[in-house]
Amino acid sequence: MKVLVIGAGPAGLVFASQLKQARPQWAIDIVEKSDGQDVLGWGVVLPGRPGQHPANPLSYLDAPEKLNPQFLEDFKLVHHNEPSLMSTGVLLCGVERRGLVHALRDKCRSQGISIRFESPLLEHGELPLADYDLVVLANGVNHKTSHFTEALAPQVDYGRNKYIWYGTSQLFDQMNLVFRTHGKDIFIAHAYKYSDTMSTFVVECSEETYVRARLGEMSDEASAEFVAKVFQAELGGHGLVNQPGLGWRNFMTLSHDRCHDGKLVLLGDALQSGHFSIGHGTTMAVVVAQLLVKALCTEADVPAALRSFEERALPLVQLFRGHADNSRVWFETVDERMHLSSAEFVQSFDARRKSLPPMPEALAQNLRYALQR
Numbered sequence: 202m203k204v205l206v207i208g209a210g211p212a213g214l215v216f217a218s219q220l221k222q223a224r225p226q227w228a229i230d231i232v233e234k235s236d237g238q239d240v241l242g243w244g245v246v247l248p249g250r251p252g253q254h255p256a257n258p259l260s261y262l263d264a265p266e267k268l269n270p271q272f273l274e275d276f277k278l279v280h281h282n283e284p285s286l287m288s289t290g291v292l293l294c295g296v297e298r299r300g301l302v303h304a305l306r307d308k309c310r311s312q313g314i315s316i317r318f319e320s321p322l323l324e325h326g327e328l329p330l331a332d333y334d335l336v337v338l339a340n341g342v343n344h345k346t347s348h349f350t351e352a353l354a355p356q357v358d359y360g361r362n363k364y365i366w367y368g369t370s371q372l373f374d375q376m377n378l379v380f381r382t383h384g385k386d387i388f389i390a391h392a393y394k395y396s397d398t399m400s401t402f403v404v405e406c407s408e409e410t411y412v413r414a415r416l417g418e419m420s421d422e423a424s425a426e427f428v429a430k431v432f433q434a435e436l437g438g439h440g441l442v443n444q445p446g447l448g449w450r451n452f453m454t455l456s457h458d459r460c461h462d463g464k465l466v467l468l469g470d471a472l473q474s475g476h477f478s479i480g481h482g483t484t485m486a487v488v489v490a491q492l493l494v495k496a497l498c499t500e501a502d503v504p505a506a507l508r509s510f511e512e513r514a515l516p517l518v519q520l521f522r523g524h525a526d527n528s529r530v531w532f533e534t535v536d537e538r539m540h541l542s543s544a545e546f547v548q549s550f551d552a553r554r555k556s557l558p559p560m561p562e563a564l565a566q567n568l569r570y571a572l573q574r
Contacts (some may be wrong), residue, residue, distance in 0.1 A: 202228070251266075379392070
């Protein structure tokens with residue numbers, strides 16, 4: 202059995218590593234369009250403790266403590282300068298995305314999996330289908346333009362708000378959600394630490410605010426300085442750091458009505474992306490990767506495995522999209538609630554979570570099946 206994985210991000214790497222562990226005699230290759238050092242992003246948030254929660258990709262590393270994960274149990278919401286503290290309800294784990302990706306790549310290499318960077322294969326958009334029994338498309342939101350087959354062309358939807366993903370040396374010991382008014386405008390920050398020295402700091406605002414503040418006319422440095430002044434109370438003199446390729450943008454949701462076509466199958470954000478406000482992107486990538494591994498290891502052949510995978514995975518990622526879209530819209534319409542008292546505002550935020558569609562028992566069973574070791 203020969204498997205090609207396109208994309209050396211968390212989804213493709215966890216899938217390749219777990220499949221190689223289950224079927225060591227199978228040949229698995231990974232190709233990636235970027236160079237080996239180019240990993241976008243700051244921190245990501247994951248569920249539970251490594252080794253204890255199977256949806257946490259750190260659980261599949263030999264020494265996850267080397268990545269210095271940060272554990273978060275408290276949530277802090279700031280509205281009208283009034284902080285409200287509450288429990289997250291579950292233990293969360295913040296970790297550097299770059300370190301996570303490099304560690305997963307090292308894990309794959311140690312298992313004998315080939316990873317080729319700056320692959321010309323991805324420049325020409327032609328896949329060597331005759332050379333492989335299965336091709337896994339785990340190329341993230343790049344799948345918008347590099348979907349290789351029209352049958353797997355995604356449905357694309359853009360959110361109304363602009364957002365940008367910063368890093369900062371200010372440490373946030375809780376999951377922070379800060380709503381700041383700046384003149385007529387509203388800015389929202391999502392912040393949490395992911396190491397002993399750095400935190401993620403995601404900022405969003407309406408398109409109208411983005412235009413009025415002339416953020417699109419500023420350099421990256423000037424934009425970061427402007428935003429840092431808006432959130433100076435939280436940042437305490439610490440600056441915001443930008444990364445090339447992570448400028449202001451509208452959140453892009455990729456969706457599909459199917460997971461596979463022939464010997465091609467989708468994984469991770471290439472299958473379904475979801476708004477950062479619910480923090481489940483990497484978690485869902487692990488869940489879906491495990492479903493694909495189990496289908497390939499239990500079904501009689503690849504076509505049967507892909508049918509089984511789609512039956513289990515597609516309803517889960519569609520529910521994930523429903524939760525993410527519900528959350529995104531709440532943030533996009535927050536101006537309608539800024540006049541509320543802080544207590545009422547927290548109630549509205551909590552109601553947003555409680556109004557999410559419940560998980561049917563059949564989907565809960567699929568989730569338990571994915572995470573069962």
